[in-house]
Amino acid sequence: MSAPFVIAVPAKGRLQENAESFFARAGLELVKPRGARDYRGAIADLPGIEVAYLSAAEIVELLAQGAVHFGLTGEDLVREKIPDADREVVFIDALGFGHANVVVAVPQAWIDVLSMADLDDVATAFRLKHERKMRVATKYVNLTRNFFSAHGVTDYRIVESSGATEAAPAAGTAELIVDITTTGTTLAANGLKVIEDGVILRSQANLVAARSADWSSAARDSARIVLDRIAAQTRARAFREVRTRFAGCDAALLAEARERFGVETPFGGPTSSGMITLHCPPKHVHELAMLLREKGAENVSVAGLEYVFSRANGLYAKLEAGLPPPA
C-alpha cells in the first residue's frame, strides 16, 4: 500500500471547530474511527487520506519538513517559522476564519510615537540615553526582525516571549511588543496601542501545501479530489442559482447583468425559448430579479447551490504550479 496522503489540522480550540466545519461544508467529513480522543483520523468515503490532529506549531514544522501534504494553519505561524516560506510551501487558499493581525504595539503613554519612523528615532535616542537597546518582546522573532529591518530600525533587541507578551511592558521586561491581535482590546487593557504603519501581517487560517512532501501521482490524485470538493463548495457559496424564462432574454441583457452584478452564465446563453440559468452573488440577487422582471420575466426562481464543479480547478492549478513536474 502506498503512503497515505496526510492533511494536518489543528487538534484543539476554535481553530479545530472551524477547520472541521470548513471541511464538512466541502463534503469532506473528518472522522475519527478509533474514537474522539484519537489523534489520527480520516475522511469519510475517501480512502487513502489520513487526517493528523496536531498543535499549530507541529503543523508548521511538518509542512516545512514535507512530512504532511496539506496543513491548515495561520499564515502568521508559517511566515514566522519557515524562513522564505513561499519557497517551501504553497498558500492554496485563505479560509476566511482565524483572522489575526501581527502588529507592533507601544505603550499608550508614548504619545509622541505614531509611526515606524517615530519608533526608529525613539529607539536610537533610547540607546544613547540608556546605554542599552530598547527591548521588543515577541514570539514572532523573524517577522519582527524583517519588518524592523525594512523600516531601518536597528537600535532594538528582541526578547523572546512564549506567553502573555502584552504584559511585558508593564512588567518591565520589554519596552514594546510585537504580537497578534484581533480586536485590540487585550492590547488596550494592557495600556498599549498599535503603531499606524505597524501592521506586519494580516493573517488568517490558510490551507497550505508542503512543496517537499512526497508528491507521487497517487498523492496528486488525492490532492485533486480534496481541492475539487473545496473549490466546488467555495464556488457554490459565492453564488445563488437564478432561473427564469422569457422571450426578451438576450445577450445585451446578460451583458448588463454581468456588468452590474457580477452574474455568470455557467451553461451559456438562453435557449431558443428564453430559458436561462444564472449564477449571481447573493447580495445582488434581488436587484437581478428586479431587472429580469422589468425586461419581461414572469417568474424568477432563486435557489442555494450545494456544489459547483468546474472543469478548471483553480485551487489545484495553484498547487500544481508550485510543485515540481510529475515524475
Added chain:
Amino acid sequence: MTTASISSTSAAPDARAGALLASFERAGYTRLTPAILQPAEPFLDLSGEDIRKRMYLTTDPQGRELCLRPDLTIPVSRDYLASPSAGTPQGFCYLGPVFRHRKEKSEGDNGSSEFLQAGIESFGRSDTAAADAEMLALGLEATGHYGLSKPDIRMGDVALFSALVTALDLAPAWKRRLIKDFNHKSSLAHDLDRLSISPSHARPEYQGVLAALAGSDPKAAHALVTDLLSIAGITAVGGRSVGEIADRFLEQAALGAQTSLPKETRALIEKFLAISGDPDEAAAELRAFARQAFVRHAKVALDAALDLFESRTGFLAARGVDVSRIRFSTAFGRGLDYYTGYVFELHDPGARVMGQLVAGGRYDGLLTRLGSPKSIPAVGFAVWIERLAALQGAA
C-alpha cells in the same frame, strides 16, 4: 577550489595559524582562550539583531540564555574586565573557533558555520595613534604570513563623520539619524536622497501641542505632557519616562520645517563623504574642507580628529607600511555600531576569496557598555583563517 583540504580546521588549527599566534605572542600579546559557551546577553545587546539571527542560542536549566561565541572581541573583553589587570594597558591575542549560522557557501571560504578566527585586542593604551597603526601593521603581517604581502587596504574613520555631524547646525533628531545610518550603511551618500524625518509635527493633530511647546523650557514641557497623559487617562507604562517623551516633543517643536535635510547641509555631507584617496591626500582634502565649510559655522570641529588621523599616518609610515597603498574613504564604515574611530579591512586584490581577510578598528565605548566603571580605550582586529588558507591554496 582547494577549500576542501581545510575543512574541520577547528579541531586541529593548521600549523600555520599556530605560528601566526606565536608571532603575535612574540609581539607582546598574551594569548587568551575564552570559553566557547558565552552568555548571550552582551552579544544581543551590542552586536545587533543581524548578528543574532546568525547566532547559535541555547538556554540553561535556570533559563539563562547562552550562545556559541559568534566572535572573540566580546569574550576577550569580558575576560580582561574580569581579571585583576582590568583598566591597565594590556594586549591579548587569540585563535579559536567562532560560530555563525551560514546558509550558503557565499563567503569564499568553506562556508562552514564553525570557522576559525585569530586576532588581537589591545586595551587601555593612551597612545591612540601608535596603537591604531600597530593593529594595521600586525594585520598586514598576518596576510604576509599566508603569502599575501600586498593586500588591498581599505580604511575609514568613524570619528571624522561623528565630528562633522556634531559640528553641523542640525536638530538632535537629525544628528542621531545620520550617525545611526552611517554605522549601518557602507555608503550613506547613496541614501541621502531618501533620508527624511517624517516626524509627528507634520500631522495636524500635533500642530497645537508643538506650537504650545515651541520655545518653552523642559520643565514646562514636562508639565504639559504629564497633563496630556492624565487627561487621556493614561498611567505611564513602559521604559520611557514622561521626561523623555517631553524632551522629544521639544526636539520636534525645534525641528520646525527641517523635515528633510537642509540642502546646504546635504551638499556639505556629500562633499565630505566624497573625500577619499591615500591618507595623505585625504588629510589635505579634509583640512581644506574644514577650512571652507566651517567658516560660517565657526567651529573647528574636525581638527582634533584630523590631528589624530595624521599622527596615525605618521606611525604607519614609521612602521614601514607603504601608506600610498592605503585606500582611505570618509564613507567607509564596518556596519557595527561599536566602532568609534579608525576602521580597516584587508582584502585579496585578486578577489579569489570574497570577504575581508582581516578586519578591525577602534571601539572605545565597548568596555563601558560591558560594565567597566571607567572608560577604557580599545582597538583590535580579527583574522579569517580559512579564507587566508584558501587563498594560499589558490596561489
